[in-house]
Amino acid sequence: MNDLFLERMKRELKEDYPAFERSLEQPMYKGLSYHPKKITKEMLKANTPLLEPSLFYAYGYYIDRSLGNHPYHIAGAFYLQEPSASAAVTILDVQPSNTVLDLCAAPGGKSSQILSQLQDGFLVSNEYDGKRARILLSNLERMSAQNFCLTQGDTKVVCEELESCFDRVLVDAPCSGEGMMKKHDAAQDNWSLENIQQCAMRQDYILDQAYKALKKGGYMVYSTCTYAREENEETIASFLKRHPDMQQVDPEVSFGQRGFDTPGMDADKVVRIFPMQKGEGHFICKMQKMQGEVRKLPIKKVRKKDQCDDILQEFLVNIPRYAYQQDDAFYIMDHPFIEFKKTHCLRQGILAGNLVKKRFEPAHALFMAFSKENYKQSVELDLAQMDEVMHGLQIPYECKKGYTCYCIDGIPFGFGKSDGHRINNRIPKGLRLLPKSHVTKGDF
Known part of the structure; x- marks a missing residue:
């Protein structure tokens, strides 16, 4: 020092x-901050090795180990902080x-x-x-x-x-x-x-x-x-x-x-x-x-979102109020889109998916953004199945054909496409686990 x-x-x-x-x-x-809209305190405590509550945040806990491969971390139910x-x-x-x-x-x-x-x-x-x-x-x-x-x-x-x-x-x-x-x-x-x-x-x-x-x-x-x-x-x-x-x-x-x-x-x-x-x-x-002006965010004028609504009805029970199409990509959210003239904007709202050769391909973000109840089709996986999915593997699973949301303990963490008997994996390669790394809740 x-x-x-x-x-x-x-x-x-x-x-x-x-x-x-x-x-x-x-x-x-070490600590974590959990997402109260995605997981309850009771569910987190029952499935995660926690120490005492944080002194600094109502939704935080102290921890004594790495939880990067915990299923709830992968699913975005908590952030290591x-x-x-x-x-x-x-x-x-x-x-x-x-x-x-x-x-x-x-x-x-x-x-x-x-x-x-x-x-x-x-x-x-x-x-x-x-x-x-x-x-x-x-x-x-x-x-x-x-x-x-x-x-x-x-x-x-x-x-x-x-x-x-x-x-x-x-x-x-x-x-x-x-x-x-x-x-x-x-x-x-x-x-x-x-x-x-x-x-x-x-x-x-x-x-x-x-x-x-x-x-x-x-x-x-x-x-x-x-x-x-x-x-x-x-x-x-x-x-x-x-x-x-x-x-x-x-x-x-x-x-x-x-x-x-x-x-x-x-x-x-x-x-x-x-x-x-x-x-x-x-x-x-x-x-x-204490002084100054009060202005509203500048709102972007966008086309009607009927096409986006028609597409997303296949996936979602409730579709967000606003949509924006840029080139072949669709973005959605419940707040109007902001107009930027000078600022470089990397993303607004949820990337719902892209048109590929006139066919809509949903994005990973679409299946991370909502609760399980808002997806037309979802499947509940156990830890072993989630581990296979996070290594890029397909899994045998009898369900309806089409895109389906993966869930762990009711929390969405991605999606795949089913042929009725197996689900082909759509977890992005950059988010998959390394061969010797595995999903685990740990011992507690």
Whole structure:
């Protein structure tokens, strides 16, 4: 561990430093956040090795092992997430009808939390890096994202195009990652005062863009997974000075501790989480915009969706209200599609499928997005059958011919096409398990 880093922490933490130093020798906290629309707490507890409930999120638990091959993880019923990372969305306090912007969204844990709390609201998830944006999209599809769009690019572009449109904005800013030193060697190897200063400059820029997107009366949450005062309290103080119409808001939570006293901001109205508080490390500040405009999201004009309805009647009991066709691809959701003129949009809504030689081929996302009851045909698989499916194999199964949704314990996780006696696999190759990797609920 870098000696200069430790000296800085000793100065900041004072009498709490010995406990912090001991925590660096302890295993990293692990956790999951479950999707309350996909699985009940009782079902999760009965089938998953869990420890105590999370301190930071109502739908979270601590765990002590890897659950990446658990059937409920594959099916998108939970997201593996360091426990304190979920705290920012708790403080954001998303309401069912909110329009929400997650400005630095990859890999998608916080976006999936937000989506699980929305009903008729809408989420815009943005990610600057193209590779990370593709990972984000895969995670959002797995977690049954519906009323959302994924944009990829500079925060300035999306925030200016959607100026004053959002009730909630989350800035989980890129940072020096001091709280992740136990997880990522790079966080230790790349640590330097110069890197902290560069991160702080980037955070200033991102916050200034986020300010544009927030409507009057809306709330912004700024969070990092670093301990550095320069990226936390000093960044907030600088932002408040540049934008005097933004005011800090009491986060109204019992976890964590107050911030470090810093001129220009209220340390009592921020939350710091250290390993001594059973999370690896987070800083969170909530603010409200007191002046400005209130605008609506720009709505895309689309053709009538009769053709899409006719196609989807083969698969779905209830078809979403809105559809959009781009080239040979069909997209659906229950929120109007957004019009973008400058922002690069990778996805809006659910990819229902594609026309291939005038024949409709459904997409994997279509069979991840809804509950079992909304599919015209579904089959219930056991663990052994799910394992075969996740290795790309066909399985013998007597059922009606046609496309059918795979389910595990009633939770959809993909689809295949039946000839009446066997189901040919349609799980995308990139999502299949490696030969020596297997679906398991584990011993508990």
